[in-house]
Amino acid sequence: MEVKGEIYRVAGPVVTAIGLDAKMYDLCKVGNEELMGEVIQIVGGKTIIQVYEETGGVRPGEPCVTTGMSLAVELGPGLLSSIYDGVQRPLHVLLEKTGGFIGRGVTADGLDHEKLWEFKPIVKKGDHVAGGDVIGVVQETVNIEHKIMVPPDISGTVADIKSGNFTVVDTVCTLTDGTELQMMQRWPVRRPRPVKKKLTPTRPLVTGQRILDGLFPVAKGGTAAIPGPFGSGKTVTQQQLSKWSDTEIVVYIGCGERGNEMADVLWEFPELEDPQTGRPLMERTILVANTSNMPVAAREASVYTGMTLAEYYRDMGYDVSLMADSTSRWAEAMREISSRLEEMPGEEGYPAYLSARLAEFYERAGVAETLSGMEGSITAIGAVSPPGGDFSEPVTQNTLRIVKVFWALDAKLSQRRHFPAINWLNSYSLYKEGLNDWFTENVAPDFVPMRERAMDMLQTESELQEIVQLVGSDALPEEQQLLLEICRMIREIFLQQNAFHPIDTYSPFEKQYKIMSSIMKWGDAAMDALKSGIPSSEIIKMESKDELPKVKFEEDFDGSLNAVLAKMDKEFAALGGK
Ligand SMILES: Nc1ncnc2c1ncn2[C@@H]1O[C@H](COP(=O)(O)OP(=O)(O)O)[C@@H](O)[C@H]1O
Ligand SMILES: [Mg+2]
CATH class of the missing domain: 3.40.50.300 (P-loop containing nucleotide triphosphate hydrolases)
Known part of the structure; x- marks a missing residue:
């Protein structure tokens, strides 16, 4: 029920009203322009409201009304593709009504109340339904089927269920106790929707x-x-x-x-x-x-x-x-x-x-x-x-x-x-540990250990880099110089990813795995070559290693990767070693 009070004070987005009998989070219409606000504090006879619209020009003495309801959204077909402001007003409606996105005192439904949707029932007369049960479906977009659910706090027996084209506010289902269900339901935004x-x-x-x-x-x-x-x-x-x-x-x-x-x-x-x-x-x-x-x-x-x-x-x-x-x-x-x-x-x-x-x-x-x-x-x-x-x-x-x-x-x-x-x-x-089984089953059995190995290497790299900054990388043992090289590859090939490159922007798991294992393959072969007496300076010069970073941008990723890996084998073989 609406109770009419009066504005007492305006301080930016915070308005104090008197003469209201409000509850916390009640929605209010503030001032002559009926700006939308929400009660955030009640002290003595004063109701303090945060206003969701610009309060410039609003004066003490103007009316203030509580609606007795809290800020709620409309839920139903038509949400997808929408662009809303913070209180679920469609931006295009604001634009049409006021010529801008910050129109004041504009009320606009979150859903289009006139559009017809084809409702296909999936329950029948006599079925018992409870909160969350799906009573019918609507093809909301080409790929998303919108399930019309009984609101969480309602249950009963279906007395009548319709089929055909309806607006979101038309009744599509009636329960034996007379409760009418529409495709649209409302829900107060501050209250989490319940789950089992x-x-x-x-x-x-x-x-x-x-x-x-x-x-x-x-x-x-x-x-x-x-x-x-x-x-x-x-x-x-x-x-x-x-x-x-x-x-x-x-x-x-x-x-x-x-x-x-x-x-x-x-x-x-x-x-x-x-x-x-x-x-x-x-x-x-x-x-x-x-x-x-x-x-x-x-x-x-x-x-x-x-x-x-x-x-x-x-x-x-x-x-x-x-x-x-x-x-x-x-x-x-x-x-x-x-x-x-x-x-x-x-x-x-x-x-x-x-x-x-x-x-x-x-x-x-x-x-x-x-x-x-x-x-x-x-x-x-x-x-x-x-x-x-x-x-x-x-x-x-x-x-x-x-x-x-x-x-x-x-x-x-x-x-x-x-x-x-x-x-x-x-x-x-x-979540990493909890997801290990998933990765092992769905990506590769050695994905998790490989990831951990890469993380360890990057950790070591950061420690080595402090030394490098002091004395230069030439002062490091050759094995560590190679390690730095592997880490550079992990960073530049695996970690770096260009959001704006048509191919690199998305990397499926299979590709992620192949990139990482190719780096590790080079790294292991490089360490073996070093052990067999080949100087790291020779190993690092390898052409295939410098071709690896380009592979992730290629349309034919697998083809180019296999070519690089084959070349890598040849180059390692050519290095000889003991
Ligand atoms: N993954 C990425 N790939 C390529 N460029 C990026 C990537 N992430 C950020 N950038 C660059 O950084 C700029 C700033 O990013 P942005 O997300 O707008 O920063 P923030 O939101 O933190 O202020 C972008 O315009 C883009 O040039
Ligand atoms: Mg930003």
């Missing part, structure tokens, strides 16, 4: 990015953070993950980053092709865009909105990947709102609840058995933008404690144009 139980992740998210899959894999249903300074590759990495990961659905949240970066995503994504199906990538993607010029309070809404959309598709039994770029901008919004509330600041001015909020967000990821017994997953990947790239700051540190994979971007690497600029020495994946 969470399961342990056992499969990797296959990303086609060698350093991610090969050295620091994230599990499907896992959590990962990509921290890095400006320009180090957070957005490119998340875009690569969106394009190439083997999930059925992608939710991409652009949160508080500059408009032009988001524009790249907005203009580029619709052009992209889904490598799994050849269809437009947007057909399995939902974009939620809250750029830096949009109101800060809506950043938080954008994160929850995106997560709720992801949960909804997980509930259909899909694997969903969710990108948030950048969680730091969300944290900064929390800091701003908190300081307006004059709360006791925690570290660096962030509120004390920063870590709890981040944890709640990542906890909504996971592999789950859905209410109806299907298996779905959400893999959550958050970019973190620490000022100056300093990982000791609170957002990075708090995120580190929560997520299980840390892909640490490094400004030194990006300056050297080593991309992806992920530092292999301080990145890690806590």
Whole structure:
């Protein structure tokens, strides 16, 4: 029920109202323009509201109304391909109504309420249905079948079920108690959608990015953070993950980053092709865009909105990947709102609840058995933008404690144009061991030991490099000089991967494995040659070794690799040795 109060004070995105009888997180219409806001604090007779739209010009004395409902999204066919703002208003509707993306007081449905969808029932009269059960399907895009589910808190016996073309607000199913079900359901964004139980992740998210899959894999249903300074590759990495990961659905949240970066995503994504199906990538993607010029309070809404959309598709039994770029901008919004509330600041001015909020967000990821017994997953990947790239700051540190994979971007690497600029020495994946069986069965029996060997070598390289800097590499024993050469190959051939090269941009596991084993093959043969008395300077001169880096860019990867490997055998044979 609507209760009408009055604005008492306006401080940026935070508005205080009096005369309201509100609950926490109630949605409010603020001021004459009915701006959208959410109750975030109630003190005495005062209700404090964070407003998701610009509050410029809003004055004390203007009306303020609570709706008695909390911020919720519309869930149903038509979500895929959509581009929304932080409160699920389609950007194209904002554009039509106001000529810009930051129109005020515009209400717009998240779903098109007029479009007809062909509903195919899969339950019949007399069937008992409960929350999460699929009552019918709609072909939402060419490749994604949208499952129409009973809302989590409803159950009963089907009295009537329809078949044919309907809008998302038409009743398609009636239960014997009179409950009417539509294809659309609403869900409050702050409340996680329920599942039967969470399961342990056992499969990797296959990303086609060698350093991610090969050295620091994230599990499907896992959590990962990509921290890095400006320009180090957070957005490119998340875009690569969106394009190439083997999930059925992608939710991409652009949160508080500059408009032009988001524009790249907005203009580029619709052009992209889904490598799994050849269809437009947007057909399995939902974009939620809250750029830096949009109101800060809506950043938080954008994160929850995106997560709720992801949960909804997980509930259909899909694997969903969710990108948030950048969680730091969300944290900064929390800091701003908190300081307006004059709360006791925690570290660096962030509120004390920063870590709890981040944890709640990542906890909504996971592999789950859905209410109806299907298996779905959400893999959550958050970019973190620490000022100056300093990982000791609170957002990075708090995120580190929560997520299980840390892909640490490094400004030194990006300056050297080593991309992806992920530092292999301080990145890690806590899923690695748990996924070993999968790698052994699905990639190669020796993939895991080979990966560990490469990691050890890179570790040794970093230690040797300190010596090299002091005395030069000539002072090292020949064996170590060769080791440095192998590590250079691991870095330049395996780890470096050009997101913008048509072939190199995606590397299937088989190719990853062949690249790594070719490097190791050269390395082992080189060490043998050294032992049999051939000087390292001779071994390093080998032509085939210098041809190996080019192979990953070739259309005919296997053909060129085999040619290089054959040449390598010949060259080693020609070196002779004892
Ligand atoms: N994997 C990659 N391959 C090639 N270039 C990359 C890669 N990752 C990053 N870059 C380069 O770095 C630039 C900055 O990356 P970006 O993702 O926008 O940084 P951030 O989001 O961290 O500020 C890109 O425009 C691109 O030129
Ligand atoms: Mg970026």
